[in-house]
Amino acid sequence: MPNISNFFARTIARELQLSPEQWSEYTGDTRQNRETVLTQQRMPLQDFVTLLSNALAISRDPGLGLRFGRHSNLLALGESGLAGLAAPNLLEALRALCDFSRLQADYMTMDIKVGLKQLSFRVREHEAIGITRRTQHEVMMLTLQNILEMVLGRPFTEGTFYFSYPQPPYCDRYREAYHSPCVFDADETGVDLDRSLIDFPSPFYDPVLWEQGRSRCIALMQELNNSQSQLHSHHILMTLRSQTPPLPSLKTIAHKMHLSERTLIRRLSEEGHTYRQLQTKVLQEWAHHYLRETDLSVDAIALQLGYQDSANFRRAFRNWQGCSPSEYRAADQS
Known part of the structure; x- marks a missing residue:
């Protein structure tokens, strides 16, 4: 339940x-x-x-969420918030929020994707929450804004908030509550922020508390997911999507999750996945992104993705997409 x-x-x-x-x-x-x-x-x-x-x-008050959401920040998020508070920078704080969010609300999923120009943070629920949905989304985005401003030490004005519902009658209160522009009727609720912010150092960083907090949260997540089956694959996907290529190795990911490589391989297998499958999925996403959003040559993109031989990248892309990288780019631009 x-x-x-x-x-x-x-x-x-x-x-x-x-x-x-x-x-x-x-x-x-x-x-x-x-x-x-x-x-x-x-x-x-x-x-x-x-x-x-x-x-x-x-x-x-239909805008009640805008009132009590202003009080929600990292300290309100329990174990995951304490881990995020001790994180070295803004990106790691947001990763902790995503990785361990289910410790606070296990019907929610939060995802991060880092692009060339911005970081996208999205949230979705997996259970019906009825008429409270708008209120809950308001609170989630205010919580996120409070976290950003807690680390930055100033108002967060260089982003965009997205809400996956129509503009409410009291939308003027959004302009008071949120310090960046708000867009309604979006596909998903979330926020985009400039990529230059992700390495912003946190004044609350404590390396000992950071490692202890992450270890504690990983243990709690394992307890929470004993009867469920997608903990490790989801965690790895979020980790891979929150950084730019070249993507980390299985060894690096296992170390961050405080697991041996053999244990991680076994747990992914139990979930019906392999690390290579998850890594390939994210590489595909980055390949599409580079081809659509940049003028980099196919050879340069292959190098960015970690391919030493661009022919291997072209072969892999055709297997993924059914066409060559150049054909994909031409079709997207037509």
């Missing part, structure tokens, strides 16, 4: 300054009460969706 951290329910309660009578209304039709919300660590997603629906009714 999907779960979510109680932090968000507590923050809502604080924002609304609930009276004893309103607490009963807030927790109505759930298995929660004031004590469980304030003292327990997690609750079932369905209870949270009901709590949030009740909060929207109590507040009579």
Whole structure:
């Protein structure tokens, strides 16, 4: 059953300054009460969706997410947030958020893709969250903005926020809440930021806490995923997509995940994948990106992707796409 951290329910309660009578209304039709919300660590997603629906009714404010979302940052994200807080730079902090986000809300997936000009961060839910969807997405993007600004030490103004729903009637409040432009009716909710920001050093970096936090989160994720089957392949895909070619080796990835190469190979096999398959998938994405977005020659692209012989790249690309790199580029530009 999907779960979510109680932090968000507590923050809502604080924002609304609930009276004893309103607490009963807030927790109505759930298995929660004031004590469980304030003292327990997690609750079932369905209870949270009901709590949030009740909060929207109590507040009579459809933009409630813009109010309590302003309080959410790395410290609100538990183990994953503590790991991200100790990260060396902005990219690693965002990676920690993506890699371990399910420790806070295991019905959500967050992905990073690093391109030549920008980093794209996208989020999607895998469970129905009804009328609370817009509110939850508002909070997620405010959380992300707060994380960016916590590291940067200033307002985040050089990006674009995307929301996968129509413009709400209170959209003027978005201009107050978000410090970069907002786009509605997008395919996915997320944010794009300039690639120059990803290496921005975090003032909170602590190498010991960073390694300890990552190790702790990896162990917790393994516990969370004992009954599920895509932990390692998803983690590796996110890691590969969050950096530019040449892509790291299996040995490097295994070391970062605190696993032996043999163990990682076995766990990927249990999930129906190999490292080569995942690496090839990301190489394909980068090949398409270079051919569409740059004027680099095919030989130069092959070198960027780690091919010593461009003929091998041409052969691999034809196997992937059914045409040569030059034919793909010509078709895309026509």
